[in-house]
Amino acid sequence: MVDLATQGDYRMQQICDGEGTMTNKDFEPRHLETLDRDLGRFSSLESATTYVGRPFVGSGIALVFIVMAGLVAMLFFGNSNNSMIVVIAAGLGAYMALNIGANDVANNMGPAVGANALTLGGAIAIAAIFESAGALLAGGDVVKTIAKGIIAPDSMQTSEVFIWAMMSALLSSALWVNLATWVGAPVSTTHSVVGGVMGAGIAAAGFGAVAWGTMGTIAASWVISPVLGGLVAAGFLWLIKSRIVYQDDKIEAARKWVPVLVGIMAGAFASYLALKGLKKIIKIDITMALTIGLAMGIAVWLVMIPIIRRQSQGLENRNKSLKVLFGIPLVVSAALLSFAHGANDVANAVGPLAAIVQASESGSFTQAISIPIWVMIIGAFGISFGLFLFGPKLIRMVGSQITKLNPMRAYCVALSAAITVIVASWLGLPVSSTHIAVGGVFGVGFFREWDAERRLRKARQSVPDRVQLTREERRRRKLVRRSHFMTIIAAWVITVPAAAGLSAVIFLTIQGFAG
Template identity: 75%
Template structure:
């Protein structure tokens, strides 16, 4: 007698298999959003294991392992939030795909952190809290732990709400809040805090003004010329030279501290030499690339594509060299205090700590970066390669100007300020042209003021959200840090 299923049994089997396949699809749909947090959690666990293996003291300090886990968490959040400012304009201008931007940024961020990241870091984040005000090394360790956790939590929260914030200012707020909780208001260097607060205003305004100035130059000298291609042959090599010179000076000044100390004058001389060399190389290349191009704006976008990609990569390298300390500064301070039983203004960063920072930034960018990249690149204002190029140029030049003036500035505020500067300049320029055009039309064909207002080129909702996030970053991180310190000190102190 045959044991094969009968007709009705086949139908039942098909229904059961269909239910199983639907269950599998449902499980995949539910688990998909959990993949990125799962990988991030695994990286944090690996960071803790690395701390247990590489920390010099025996037995292994629970405090150091915990700090390494939270240092990895902070690095992941820097990658998710801060790196968007370097890659967002290039992606928004369609010069790079999202995948290409993530690969380039991950490579150059890691290279910047590992090759040019400072080997010594200020543990009290630019002299905000005097070490002498925190008498006990145990109290100091909990203060740094609170600063690390609070700054990471704040950057994470800002990323969830789609607000690009300064991770430097988050760490500053965390250190200040923990310092106040540990030693009172007198422990804070309020002069330094005042300079940092001033940078909230100076960074975006300076970045926006420089970006708008370059866009005005491109419009006047290239876009509005009768022969756009001939104008581009003259001016694009000049703009490439300015970019190369600015980045050479920027990287000499900020990105090579581990290798050699360079003053502002020497950095500018290096920049001038690289600018001249870049002009000599790029002029014939642009002339060859522009042969046979149509006399229209789309052709111009092609000429700016490659320089924009190079500038985004260089920004990422410089960011990795400078901002990895935000992730590992408090961690390095905790490792030093746990190993030697004391604390200082500056400590050496162990290689394993720097590796956690570098890889954490790359993982954070890969897993969570696309949200902020899209926001900076396409949701504030519409960007093309020329506008995005102005933002990248502005970022490098503003840092050099700020360093020369001795002003503490935020790379996040500069880059986002550059995007806003380009957008607001376009609004002003479009309004001026509309008024001039409207004046020559009969009254019935003129565009009403209300309609012109509706056609704003910068989304005001994003503007207000980002500015609000910038203003409350330091106080919010400080409050969170103070509370975490009090809890840690009460439970474990």
């Protein structure tokens, strides 16, 4: 039986796209009823989006969350001498978490939304759940790197100086990411917080306070991660094109390869969860984790074979049909990527906060960092609130304004970003998920340009008299918007010095008032 709602949506899309004209049949009662119902849905959605999108409403909800974070800190430190410091730090941590959700999470959900595999509302709901789960279950290692790995704590004269440095880092990085989100630039929140910690450390104790070896490793990862993300995404896209898209029987090829791709994704995340999530319950080494991942990958591969075969029945042998088969894997990969992002980037919000809490509680700032559960909760929920309130703008930019994405291309981006973020978080290395995800989008776009050029050269060889394209026409056919590419690269370059300079100014100001 034909779904009238789907049929009505498709018919209206045809008319809106200029592919059809109104006929008397379109005005039959059942069509009018479907149209009224659909217009009602759109009207309600528009009203809700407009309401939440009002600047004062979103800002008001964000302010309430920041105040609540401070109240939670007050519950735990109400009788402490440093309770006010912890309350202010909790508010700054919540503010930073909101900005991470507004800016960074767009890079995870943008491809799925741009490929029309997820609605904006669905993306926000999935991201909120999995970001929180990743932060709470697997977010500890990178938090310790942010809190202790960048500044040598023993270079600080007193715990008070260390606390001011961490607070300056939180505030400066949050302000910078807030500004970037406002102008629509997907900057790295990891860059921002690392730059903030570095700038405050230099202002507090000179250049010797910075662990330059760690900074060198982190800086190298900033270059390696987007390149690796782009290469892995391009590699998966090449696999899909060569093994599925360019095959004579596309549907049969998809039945063979789509389960394999889903199995790879499942195996990677199973290994990651075994190493990160289960280590709090049972000790698991890398060999055992890889064995678990291999077993899970094979199991999911076998399960997906009949599912994809059933889903592909009746599909036409054309590229458009393949998008259907990649829809569910893309949604799952986006969810798992959000989990990995929560594990990795919650450090940007709560790493300095965890250090402040420990220094305020014990007076020691050189011991290993222990992370209270309430600190992790502030980071996890802050990321989710920030995404819901302020994330749609950058989700649209990453998903549709850099290069055109369909479910297959978006799946390559998500899988590439997931694998890279997982490896980085496993190593305790605070790489930028922004760089990885956006690098994957660029990798897919540049691969498509290369592939199109390659196929065009082949066509010229087979048809020597083919008309040559002018330089202007070749520029017009570029599949990656160069203006966005240059703008994003420039934003990446300026983030660390800008956050560091702002953090140093804030630290000196606080120290002046405190002194």
